[in-house]
Amino acid sequence: AKALSDKLKALDGQAKAKTIVVIGGGLSGLACGKYLSDSGHKAVVLEARDVLGGKVSAWQDEDGDWIETGLHIFFGAYPNMMNLFAELGIEDRLQWKRHQMTFAMQEFPGEFTTFEFPGWPAPLNMAAAILLNQKMLSPLEKLQTGPPLLPMLVEGQRFIDAQDECSVTDFCKKYGMPDRIIKEVFIPMAKALDFIDPDKLSMTVVLTAMNRFINETDGSQTAFLDGNQPDRLCKPIVEHIHQRGGKVRLGAVIEEIVLNEDASVKHLRLRGGEVLEADEYVSALPVDVFKRLLPAQWSSMPFFRQLDNLEGIPVINIHLWFDRKLKNIDALCFSRSPLLSVYADMSTCCKEYYDEERSMLELVFAPCAAIAGSSVNWIAKSDDEIVEATMKELERLFPTEIGEKLADGARLRKSRVVKVPRSVYAAVPGRNKFRPSQATPIRNFTLAGDWTSQKFLGSMEGAVLAGKLAAQVVSERALSIPSQVKRVADFIIEQPSKAPEGI
Numbered sequence: 001a002k003a004l005s006d007k008l009k010a011l012d013g014q015a016k017a018k019t020i021v022v023i024g025g026g027l028s029g030l031a032c033g034k035y036l037s038d039s040g041h042k043a044v045v046l047e048a049r050d051v052l053g054g055k056v057s058a059w060q061d062e063d064g065d066w067i068e069t070g071l072h073i074f075f076g077a078y079p080n081m082m083n084l085f086a087e088l089g090i091e092d093r094l095q096w097k098r099h100q101m102t103f104a105m106q107e108f109p110g111e112f113t114t115f116e117f118p119g120w121p122a123p124l125n126m127a128a129a130i131l132l133n134q135k136m137l138s139p140l141e142k143l144q145t146g147p148p149l150l151p152m153l154v155e156g157q158r159f160i161d162a163q164d165e166c167s168v169t170d171f172c173k174k175y176g177m178p179d180r181i182i183k184e185v186f187i188p189m190a191k192a193l194d195f196i197d198p199d200k201l202s203m204t205v206v207l208t209a210m211n212r213f214i215n216e217t218d219g220s221q222t223a224f225l226d227g228n229q230p231d232r233l234c235k236p237i238v239e240h241i242h243q244r245g246g247k248v249r250l251g252a253v254i255e256e257i258v259l260n261e262d263a264s265v266k267h268l269r270l271r272g273g274e275v276l277e278a279d280e281y282v283s284a285l286p287v288d289v290f291k292r293l294l295p296a297q298w299s300s301m302p303f304f305r306q307l308d309n310l311e312g313i314p315v316i317n318i319h320l321w322f323d324r325k326l327k328n329i330d331a332l333c334f335s336r337s338p339l340l341s342v343y344a345d346m347s348t349c350c351k352e353y354y355d356e357e358r359s360m361l362e363l364v365f366a367p368c369a370a371i372a373g374s375s376v377n378w379i380a381k382s383d384d385e386i387v388e389a390t391m392k393e394l395e396r397l398f399p400t401e402i403g404e405k406l407a408d409g410a411r412l413r414k415s416r417v418v419k420v421p422r423s424v425y426a427a428v429p430g431r432n433k434f435r436p437s438q439a440t441p442i443r444n445f446t447l448a449g450d451w452t453s454q455k456f457l458g459s460m461e462g463a464v465l466a467g468k469l470a471a472q473v474v475s476e477r478a479l480s481i482p483s484q485v486k487r488v489a490d491f492i493i494e495q496p497s498k499a500p501e502g503i
């Protein structure tokens with residue numbers, strides 16, 4: 001990560017400075033703007049909304065409480081994100097938690113179990129965490145978990161990539177993983193990684209995460225940002241871009257990408273009629289939005305046609321404010337409940353939201369639509385119905401503290417539901433090969449966004465890396481250096497004809 005940053009900085013001053021418009025002010029667009037600035041170009045980042053951050057955006061309600069688009073966790077295995085924090089001088093904003101994983105016990109409502117990672121080097125710390133946990137898996141199950149994962153350890157990334165055609169459930173069956181491991185470990189993992197059930201999720205996603213956790217001593221350690229993302233992370237990136245002569249504009253909705261006769265970009269048309277011309281253009285839009293804006297002339301090109309196979313997954317983020325403090329856990333928790341994925345008590349985990357007296361739970365509700373494995377289309381339900389269903393699940397997680405029948409139970413003060421109908425791309429089997437490179441066949445147009453091809457999944461790390469790779473493509477092109485980023489030709493040869501069924 002640092003080497004790529006240094007490489008981009010070293011390009012500063014070597015080529016004539018260009019003006020590059022970056023569409024989308026999520027983490028990927030902002031990272032792209034930052035690294036373009038570092039390599040000596042003028043970045044103009046355009047964000048449609050009046051708040052930055054996209055899927056990490058947040059805003060305050062009438063009481064001043066922060067509403068977040070998603071509960072976000074940083075992992076030790078996020079090298080580009082960690083490097084970005086270091087470059088911006090804001091590492092102290094990451095609140096690292098004890099190196100452990102906390103799971104609710106399904107059979108024992110109200111109880112939790114932790115996998116404690118001792119301070120030993122990887123992979124010994126993970127082995128110890130699994131072996132020392134006595135509550136979740138039996139000794140035999142622990143032994144049975146090892147052999148199916150051996151090919152990953154021996155063959156590495158090649159094996160991991162080859163598993164993309166296989167769902168998590170199919171992989172477990174093929175390699176004789178006990179059913180209970182699927183239920184106890186892989187369901188929570190799949191829901192946390194892609195808001196999807198394991199029979200829908202590509203095994204490559206799980207193995208990619210596991211590979212990092214096994215090989216990097218701090219890979220699975222988690223951190224919370226110390227406050228809302230627009231102020232605590234996006235703002236320093238914006239300041240960095242401004243200091244280097246760039247701009248970040250809010251409320252700038254791109255409505256059309258207008259082309260020249262040779263299919264290159266002529267200009268962008270914004271809502272309200274404004275026309276913006278630049279030397280180069282980068283899209284850091286979500287895949288579904290980009291597909292809607294795709295100019296007709298590009299839509300028949302195989303490079304862009306492959307995007308028919310990518311689509312965002314729905315997810316719901318819930319905030320529940322209680323009138324008292326619940327069981328105090330200073331960590332991300334895997335709820336292991338049918339409707340919920342991970343959650344955290346933000347009144348404990350996050351400095352800005354800290355409240356000694358009253359809890360605020362932030363919960364990810366998943367899977368929440370058929371594509372993700374849910375039998376109920378929760379994304380179409382009312383906020384009240386979603387909160388009611390969540391409270392029922394919480395009665396099992398907090399049996400002595402939450403429940404209508406409890407005379408002195410914790411009372412809900414208020415709630416807020418944020419629906420994201422299209423979030424990260426659905427990492428269902430067979431999709432990885434359709435993720436496009438940042439370099440495109442268009443001479444003045446580059447792609448960014450967490451869904452573009454990079455080794456991290458649809459995540460904050462993936463978004464930052466994709467933005468950085470896009471900046472590399474543009475900066476190297478300015479110097480006529482052939483792109484080091486995955487060759488466009490690879491994608492032109494692979495010609496997907498139509499989207500597989502079910503998406």
Ligand code: FAD
Pocket residue numbers: 023024025026027028029046047048049052053054055056069070071072073074252253254255284285286289315316317364420423424448449450451458459460461462463
């Ligand atoms: P986006 O954030 O979607 O940014 C795209 C931007 O484009 C948006 O700001 C949008 O407003 C803008 N835009 C759209 N249309 C236009 C237009 N016409 N003109 C101009 N701008 C436009 N990742 C983790 O690593 N850890 C986590 O714990 C985690 N939890 C998550 C929980 C939830 C509920 C969700 C939804 C996501 C979570 N993620 C997590 C994933 C992470 O948030 C994303 O991978 C990442 O933020 C994507 O960044 P991006 O810049 O690629 O896309």
